[in-house]
Structure formats: C-alpha cells, structure tokens
Amino acid sequence: MRPIAAPADRSPLRRGTTTAKVVEVLREQILSGALDEGTQLRQEKLAAQLGVSRVPIREALRQLEAEGLVTLVSHKSAVVSGLSIDDLEEIYDIRARLETWLLEQSMPLLTEADYAKAEELLAQMADLTENQHWSSLNWSFHAALYAPAHRPRTLELLRKLYLNAYRHFPLPIRLTGGSDRMHREHKLLLDLCRQGDIERAKAHLEQHILLGARPLLSRLKALRKTGRQE
Amino acid sequence: MRPIAAPADRSPLRRGTTTAKVVEVLREQILSGALDEGTQLRQEKLAAQLGVSRVPIREALRQLEAEGLVTLVSHKSAVVSGLSIDDLEEIYDIRARLETWLLEQSMPLLTEADYAKAEELLAQMADLTENQHWSSLNWSFHAALYAPAHRPRTLELLRKLYLNAYRHFPLPIRLTGGSDRMHREHKLLLDLCRQGDIERAKAHLEQHILLGARPLLSRLKALRKTGRQE
DNA sequence: CGCCTCAAAATTGGATCCAACTTTTCTACG
C-alpha cells in the first residue's frame, strides 16, 4: 500500500479530497482480498502508510462502513467486515426478487443497442483469464439488461449487493464455479429476451441467480467448517 | 436545537461518543421535518448550536449521508436530501417486491405470539392522535409479520426505505391519507394471514403498498408543482 | 498454576489550528 501523495506532488492527478482517495484505496484493497475479512484497520498505521493524517482515514472508515465493507465499534479499531453464509444466501434471495422484477419491466423496452452492449460485455468476460474484473463485468452485463427499466435506486442497491457478495468467495472457489456454465446461461438469457418470452426469461434468470449461487455457497460452507484454524 | 452537553456535565447519561449523539439529534430533526429538505447544514453553525467541535459534526454528516438523509459534495455545505416523485415511486415498488416475498416466507411460520404483537401494534396505531410515531409503528407492524422469515438484512434494508419515504410526506398529506382505510387494510391482512391464504394475503399486501401510495404521491405531485415558489 | 487487580502503553475520539476551495463583494472597464 503505497502513499497517496508523494511529498510535494502538487499538480498532476491530485484532484479530489484526500478522504475520497483513502476510500478508493481501501475499498480496492478489501474487494481484491488484499485485506482479508477480520483484518484490523489501525488508524495510525493506515495514516502512516498512506502518508496522510488520521482525520481523512476516520472519515473514510465511516463511509466504508456505510458500504458494508468495514465494521466500526466506538473506541475499538475498525475491522474488515465478513458475511455469514446466511447473509450471502439472503443476498442472493434479494437479488432474485429484484432482478426478475427489473427484467420484467425492462424487457419490452430493450433496444438493439442494449443487446449489442450486453453482448460486448459477454465477449469481454469470455476473454478474461484474470479474475479480478470478472465480477465487475458480470454486474455490468446484468445492469445493462435492466437499464431501460429506469430504476436507478434499485440498480444502486443491487450494485452494493454484488460488491459485497463476490469478495467473500476466495479466488479458487470463484474459478471452479464453472465460468463456462455462467457463459451459457448468460447467452440463453439474452436469447430469451430477444424472443420476448418474458415468463421464461424471468424463470431462467431466477434459476441463474439462485442455482448459480448454490455450488459456491456449499463449497464456502465446507471451507469455513474445516478452515477454522488461523 | 439545544446543546448536547451542558458545560461540565460529566456523570449522568453522558455515554456514547459525541458523533453518535450528533447523528441522533440530526436524524431526529430531519425525520421530524424540523430540518426541511434542501436546508443547508453549516458545520460551524451546527457545532456551535450543539456545543461540540466540527470533527464529530463531519463524521455524523458522513453517516447521515449513508442513510440517505443528507447529500455531501466536497467543499460545499451538506444539504438535507430530498426525494423526487420518481424516487418515491421506486421505493414503493421495491417494498412491494420484497415485502410480498418476506410475507410468503414468514406466513407459514407465524405463531400466536406474532399475531398478538401485531394486534397490539395496531391498537396503538388506532389510539394515536399524534402523527409523529405513526410511521414508526407502521414499520413495526409490518416488520412483526415478516420476522419469522429470518431475513435480517432484508428487514434492515426495508427499514431504511420506510424511514426515507415517510419524511417526504408533509403532515397534512399523511393525515388525509385516510388512516381508517389503512387500519382496515392492516386488519384484513392479519385475517388473511390467520386463514393461511398465502396467495390472497400476498395480493392484498401488494395492493396495500402500491395503491396506498397512489393518493399520497398524487397529492405530493400536485403540491410540488404549485409550490415552486420559495 | 491460574486469576484478579491495577498501572502503563497503545489506540481511538474530540478540539484547535492552518490550508484549500467556494462564494460573495467590490471595482474597473466596456
């Protein structure tokens, strides 16, 4: 974690408040798994590492708490938050409810431009050998399908759920999830939308969300049971 | 808005951090309408009024931003946030999706204790001539029905939506909403649950949420159109 | 040997001070 501001770095990409940049750095670290869940975040240590004072650190931690990435208890050090299996299952349930509804709203309004964008995103996902950006692309793909529904707050809500859900699956688990299967399901979803078959598309999306999560969750469950040693 | 800590007030109910108390005071003021939407929140002014420094004020504002009660833009003063008609409609849509789902999950699990609690809350609502606590009781009533579903995150999410939605209806609008109609619908919902008729209960709940919002929204729409003068 | 107590160290919370940015006001020029 390198300092944000090199000493006497005044001109180039030095825009925005310090707090905002601390938030970005920490969020990136947490989402990428560099800061594992349960890690203590000492204000002074972070301040020293990033080359700033503790004030923006504290404000950043508050914002990250709001995003569900850290947990704050007064007079104790902030901790990178974790999600229980139950929490994750609940998140997938919420996704299933809200996304099928969004799809129902947006399907009749989807234009060729929307389909093109979705396919472009699918192509990018297929190319990725790296994993880091897969979840971001996955979200973009889904969001593209829901965009015509014009429900910005719902989308924002779902975006946060996506963010929080994915980081809790360690890399090996995400990879074994069968990205080829994901790809096939995404393709099928697009096809069903193009055919205008609302009911089948909704049903397929629901299965995609709920059943797709199943293997990930059971692997994670097993992992957590055995991996209780630190 | 009186100071939080009288000078040299050391012993009695002086627990918790200053930030937490600032959050409470400001949230109360905003939800009650004492601080209207669009009101500028100057840090120094608030600090002086509450008898604290600007640091806890700033942290409190960040937290309130996360709750959707204020809007922050860097280097500009915080503003009590407002919700557009579209936002409100979207909130009611989300409520309809999530609450019908929660009810479906919890209905088979409802016990006599749950019904008793719900009826107790209904009785309290009927007694209220005051309005301030009605929305809080309304939330408690709904939450009581969904409790057996054991979906704490979903409940928390809905709680925030309730908070944000109700404060945007000025008092006169809320009163004309026909609290008797609300009461009848709540009673009917309870009856349908007791009869175990899941489908009718869900349908009724959906109507209750979506149609109940309709008159409030159209009144508000009219009010905002005419009331553009400041 | 374990556990409790209490003091010292570490850490977070809050206040004050200074810097950066925004808004307002005043002035000069067209």
Next chain:
DNA sequence: CGTAGAAAAGTTGGATCCAATTTTGAGGCG
C-alpha cells in the same frame, strides 16, 4: 448600467495536539 475580474470573506478539508477509553502486561493473591 451591466458585466468581467479580482480581492476579501466565509466555509469546508486536513494536520496536529490533547483527552478518554481500551488493551496489555506485570505483580500479587488464592
């Protein structure tokens, strides 16, 4: 007279310092 530009005032952002709380650990007692 109106407007553009610059100076001044006002407001927020960040750093440093002090206070309050928690954690650590050493010593004593059962």
